[in-house]
Amino acid sequence: MSGLSKKRVLEILSRSNGDDKVSMYCDRALSTLILLNLLAVSLESIDHLSIQYGYLFWAFELFSVTIFGCEYILRIWSSDANIDREGGTPAKLRFGYIFSFTGLIDLIAILPSILPLILGQIDLRWLRVLRLVRLLKISHYSTALEDLISAIREERNAFGAALYLFCIALFVSSALMYVVEHEVQPENFSSIPTTMWWSMITLTTVGYGDVSPMTSLGKLVGAATAIMGICVVALLTGIVATAFANQVARRKDIFEAEILHALADGVISEEELERIKKMQTELNLSDEHVRALIELLSERGTTKPD
Structure with missing residues (x-):
């Protein structure tokens, strides 16, 4: 696809400045999905709810990991259109995102659904902990963690x-x-x-x-x-x-x-x-x-x- 379309995808997935309605709705939708995941993980840890609504929890997890997986792939694909990192090759820019803090968090967000396919049966408690890491995906839309780390580094x-x-x-x-x-x-x-x-x-x-x-x-x-x-x-x-x-x-x-x-x-x-x-x-x-x-x-x- 053209560089312009990559730039547009990156704009939509990045934090909205308020003028871009599509980006703003995307931010709100992904943030809501992240919070619903935290709620689902918490409720799923209750035994009788897990037994009674196990299929619904599984369906919601499948839906969530599909959305997060598509987001992750799109972020990798569009990362070479980042105007703040001009001068690097497309591969370098993409690897820069993959190994960045937010890139690693985006990867961890989809790992709980991938690990059982690779490693077989895993303790569900550990999978739930990994899914709770999805809360950190909100760092895409807030500089709070970055500001805190920078502040501690400065002092x-x-x-x-x-x-x-x-x-x-x-x-x-x-x-x-x-x-x-x-x-x-x-x-x-x-x-x-x-x-x-x-x-x-x-x-x-x-x-x-x-x-x-x-x-x-x-x-x-x-x-x-x-x-x-x-x-x-x-x-x-x-x-x-x-x-x-x-x-x-x-x-x-x-x-x-x-x-x-x-x-x-x-x-x-x-x-x-x-x-x-x-x-x-x-x-x-x-x-x-x-x-x-x-x-x-x-x-x-x-x-x-x-």
């Missing part, structure tokens, strides 16, 4: 320092609790590695109550561990939240720079407009917001300093 030094503090708190509290509680509760605090279970849930939550200190000194160590947990977890949360906010702000700065670059010659070309709309979709900005931003930046560019 990896601070994040690593906070994790180091967490590890110190984990080992120190486990060692202390083992020393003071081992004789009283040898079954619960039989070793430092075993005690780490208590330390981990105390540092990250309020504890499950299945293991708790009985001695006065043990309760003191437990209280100190809980306080350390609040401090370290709050530190980790603050680092991730700040990095995530900075990542979003950086994307908006890049978006403004793209508009300024497009306005440099006074005219926004079709290719430049397409890039702007793609970034608009990623940032989830309304058309009114973008139009106002273009007008503002255009006025700023034409205003001469005195």
